[in-house]
Amino acid sequence: MAAKNIEESVELMVQELLTGQDVIELVDVEYVKEYTDYYLRVYIDKEGGIDIEDCQELSEKLEVMLDEKDIIPDAYILEVSSPGIDRVLRKPRDLEREQGKAVDVTLYAPMDGKKNLTGVLTGFDGEKFTLDDEITIELSKAAQIRLHIDF
Known part of the structure; x- marks a missing residue:
């Protein structure tokens, strides 16, 4: 599966996980290879900023869903974080x-x-x-x- 398709599929999964709550917003999903490792990065935010618990909770839920759906053929590192104060505007x-x-x-x-x-x-x-x-x-x-x- 191409990186763009993986990103789109993961975006849908994250939106499903965030359904029913209006606090956390999905900012972006990125699937990239850096040197020899693949990274799946999910950027989230909320009014006043996110904290480590927000990232950990979504990471754990997403990990289960990703394991079930098995859409990523390569080994990867999952990172859930804030987009930062100098966030890239992509969409x-x-x-x-x-x-x-x-x-x-x-x-x-x-x-x-x-x-x-x-x-x-x-x-x-x-x-x-x-x-x-x-x-x-x-x-x-x-x-x-x-x-x-x-x-």
Whole structure:
């Protein structure tokens, strides 16, 4: 099964496990190979942030479901965690939810001589997003969009 299909299947499993509670939200699922190991990463969040107990509880339930369904052919490491304060915005719902927040954008190719942009996310129509009400970028041209963090 391809990584994208595994991610989609696991996303459905996690949503099933979270059904009936409105507190914890699934942010993202990622299945990647790093060096010789495969990682299945599930990112969750809730108002005020998640804690280790939230991660452990979902991890234990998901582990049982994954063992039952046996959709992942390779040995893997399951990680359930917070997306972090500088979370990557991957899905349309991320771009809709984070309107009005500052983001860092990395483009595949330079736009007006720049590959890295920072601005406030002020619009998203499903295919393009807008920074600072003036720069419109096709989603397919963005290599990464991440919440901006000032240190």
